[in-house]
Amino acid sequence: MTYHGAEGDYTAVREVDLTVAPGRFVSVVGPTGCGKSTVLNAVAGLREPSAGQVLIGGEPLRGLNRRAGYMFQQDALLPWKTVVQNVAFGLELSGVEAERLARAHEWVVRVGLAGFENAYPHQLSGGMRKRTAVAQTWIGDPDILLMDEPFGALDVQTRQIMENELLTLWTDSGKTVLFVTHDLEEAVSLSDEVVLLSAGPGSGVVGRYPVDLPRPRDLLDIRTTPRFTELYGAIWADLRNEVMRTYERASHGTAGAGAVQDAG
Numbered sequence: 094m095t096y097h098g099a100e101g102d103y104t105a106v107r108e109v110d111l112t113v114a115p116g117r118f119v120s121v122v123g124p125t126g127c128g129k130s131t132v133l134n135a136v137a138g139l140r141e142p143s144a145g146q147v148l149i150g151g152e153p154l155r156g157l158n159r160r161a162g163y164m165f166q167q168d169a170l171l172p173w174k175t176v177v178q179n180v181a182f183g184l185e186l187s188g189v190e191a192e193r194l195a196r197a198h199e200w201v202v203r204v205g206l207a208g209f210e211n212a213y214p215h216q217l218s219g220g221m222r223k224r225t226a227v228a229q230t231w232i233g234d235p236d237i238l239l240m241d242e243p244f245g246a247l248d249v250q251t252r253q254i255m256e257n258e259l260l261t262l263w264t265d266s267g268k269t270v271l272f273v274t275h276d277l278e279e280a281v282s283l284s285d286e287v288v289l290l291s292a293g294p295g296s297g298v299v300g301r302y303p304v305d306l307p308r309p310r311d312l313l314d315i316r317t318t319p320r321f322t323e324l325y326g327a328i329w330a331d332l333r334n335e336v337m338r339t340y341e342r343a344s345h346g347t348a349g350a351g352a353v354q355d356a357g
C-alpha cells in the first residue's frame with residue numbers, strides 16, 4: 094500500500110499475506126506506524142491497495158466492504174442524537190423508523206445501557222459511549238468486525254470490562270474479528286491468533302502466533318496465568334525487535350530503501 098504525498102511516495106506495507114478463517118478472532122500488533130491501520134482500512138475497503146488484492150469470502154473486494162462493521166478508537170457518535178437514535182443509525186437508513194428504534198432499544202439494553210436510551214453522548218462516560226458504539230456496530234449484524242484500537246482511550250479498568258463484554262458478545266456469534274492494538278496484553282488475552290507486522294516502511298507479516306488459552310476466558314484473571322505469561326513473553330521477544338528497528342530507523346534517519354529491502 095503506497096501513499097502518494099507532496100514529499101513523495103511512501104510504501105507503508107508491502108508483504109501482507111494474511112488469511113483469516115471465518116469466525117476467528119485475530120489481532121494485529123506491530124511497532125507504531127508499521128501499517129496496522131492501513132491493513133484494516135484496506136480490508137474495510139476504505140483504501141484500495143496499490144498492488145495485490147483483498148479477498149472477502151474468496152471474492153475480490155471492490156469498494157466498501159459491506160460485510161464488515163468498523164470500530165475506531167474515536168467513536169463516531171452523533172452529538173445531536175440520543176443513545177437509541179445513535180444505535181439505530183448503525184442500521185442501514187432504510188426500513189420503518191419505529192422498527193429500527195425498537196431493535197436499537199434491544200441493543201441498548203444488551204450492552205448494559207438500559208435507562209440511558211434518551212441520553213446524549215456528552216452526558217455519557219467514556220465506557221458508556223463505547224457501549225453505544227459497540228451496539229451501533231453490532232446492530233447491523235456484520236459477518237466481519239474490524240476494530241482499530243477500539244478501547245485505546247479508556248482507563249484500564251473500564252477497558253478490561255469492555256474487553257470482557259466484547260468476548261461475551263463474540264462467543265458463538267460466528268463473526269470474524271480483525272483487531273488492531275498497540276497493547277500486546279490485550280491482543281493475547283482476546284485472540285485466537287496474534288499477527289505481528291514488521292517495522293515499516295514496506296512492512297509485512299513476520300510472525301503468526303496461535304493463542305491456545307482456553308475459552309471462555311475471564312480477562313480479569315487470565316493475565317496472571319502461567320500460559321499467558323509464556324505466550325506474551327514469546328511474542329514480545331519478536332515485537333521488541335521490531336520496535337527497536339523502528340527506533341533505530343527513526344533515530345538514524347535510515348527509513349528508506351534499505352528498510353524496504355529488509356521487509357522483502
Ligand SMILES: Nc1ncnc2c1ncn2[C@@H]1O[C@H](COP(=O)(O)OP(=O)(O)OP(=O)(O)O)[C@@H](O)[C@H]1O
Nearest residue numbers: 096097098103105124125126127128129130131132
Ligand atoms: N494518508 C496517508 N498519507 C501518507 N502517509 C500515510 C497516510 N496514512 C498513513 N500513512 C503512513 O503510513 C504508515 C503506516 O500508518 P498506519 O496508520 O497504518 O500505521 P499504524 O501501525 O496503524 O500506526 P500506529 O501504531 O501509530 O497507530 C505511517 O508511517 C503513516 O505515517
